[in-house]
Amino acid sequence: MTLPRRALVIGFQRTGRALARVLADRGVAVRVADARDAAALGIEPGTWHGVEFHLGGAPSPALLEQVDLVLPSPGVPRGEPVLAAASARGIAIASEIELAVRLGAATLVAITGTNGKSTTTSLVGRALELAGRSTFTGGNLGRPLIEAVDTAAEIWVAEVSSFQLEWVERFHPAIGCLLNVTPDHLDRHASFAEYRCAKARLFAAQTADDAAVINRDDPAAAAIGRALLARVWTFGQDPVPEGAFVDGEAVHLRLHGADERITLSHTRLAGRHNVENIMAAGLVARLAGAPLAAVQEAVDTLVPLPHRLSLVAERAGVRWYDDSKATNVGAAVKSLASFDGPIVLLAGGVDKGGDYAPLARAARDKVRVVLVFGQARERIAAALRPAGVTVRVVEDLAHAVRDAAGAAQPGDTVLLAPACSSFDMFTDYAARGRAFERAVEELG
DSSP states (O other), X not given: OOOOSEEEEEOOSHHHHHHHHHHHHTTOEEEEEESSOHHHXXXXXXXXXXXXXXXXXXXOGGGGTTOSEEEEOTTSOTTOHHHHHHHHTTOEEOOHHXXXXXXXXXXXXXEEOSSSHHHHHHHHHHHHHHTTOOEEEEETSSSOGGGGGGSXXXXXXXXXXXXXXXXXXXXXXXXXXXXXXXXXXXXTSXXXXXXXXXXXXXXXXXXXXXXXXXXXTSHHHHHHHTTOSSEEEEEOSSOOSXXXXXXXXXEEEEETTEEEEEEOTTOOOOSHHHHHHHHHHHHHHHHTTOOHHHHHHHHHHOOOOTTSSEEEEEETTEEEEEOTTOOSHHHHHHXXXXXXXXXXXXXXXXXXXXXXXXXXXXXXXXXXXXXXXXXXXXXXXXXXXXXXXXXXXXXXXXXXXXXXXXXXXXTOXXXXXXXXXSTTTSSSHHHHHHHHHHHHXXXX
16 A cells, blocks of 8 residues: 555554554655643653654644644544544545555454453464464454554454544555454444444455354344455354254364364353353464364363453352453353353443343353442442342452352352443453452462
8 A cells, every 4th residue: 555654543552552663664654633731641751763743642633744644543433523623535444454454455354242252352363373373363362453553463363442443544455354243332333233343344345255253143243244345254052064063062163065073072161151262263263274174272271361251269169250251241241141040240331322231131040149339330230229139348359359258158159240431440451350269369
């Protein structure tokens, strides 16, 4: 592609910094805007050669002067005034992943969904690496995709979020995967329909020569799959002539007339939702050329990612699990479904605009008590109590852990599955998970 003469990068955390480095290294004049100052960002502007900084305030439309391309970081909402001004002036706006695919030439595998993206992406990337393929694994998981353009990787495996898909046009995965679509980020997207449309943009540039892997048991995902140009392969619980399904302790992959089995007896990925992730990853990796043996080894050896249904401790007959990554209602429901009960559930944080009714249904008859904390605690309590769920409102996560220790009985599971984002008390879900682990350790 023709590089811009001058680009405006909005937001200067991980994605913004990667964009600035790649563009400046290619001779593009980079202008950076961030509401935080240099001290808050932890940077020294003078060390960034070819980059002009405008920090400590909201980005002004004046920054668009002589700019050919605007690159908002995923955390920048579409309604940001400077983006509206750029659009009105006819200045191109693109996400980081869009720029990456325009600059790169590797085969692209892209995975999205409300839940399970990171685990599925890690499985696919691991399987391809075990198969001897030169692979870049990243995107919303770990390294920004733009960093792949400076590697020799022949295949890119990218986790992609709805925020990243808001500004794509030519983003073209040879294999696209949609794991599920349940209400999330409704504090950012105007409606569930808008959120669903953002997810569907993963497939917008695909053709009949491409492949799409879709969860047929998820209504919203299945509806998207029925409208695609690409060849669609599906995964779900029940047997199908083609695609993936579960049979006892094995996942069946039916591709091109063959019936292959991935055994689940050695995987460390706990929970029913991870069976879905394994089905999806198996289809994607096989379609991308990984042999079955490499897929099986990836399933057997992948260590669960931190704060995703991780066993923290077992004491006095009570098992403590950290699923801090369950940042929406759908994820929390799947987390609850991974256990037979009784469960002491810890939930709360920043409300994301979703409906807690599914959580109430999942908690009924399985959860001994729900300890709610954070900004959303009263709203969660109001949704769960009418369903007959016992709810206690506590001050914070530390108090929730202490109360859970008193409420749990031998044989119970204490589960942190917040159903909310973490930004009222923590920098991110990982910080919340670490705080949970420390609080459990301090119980003695």
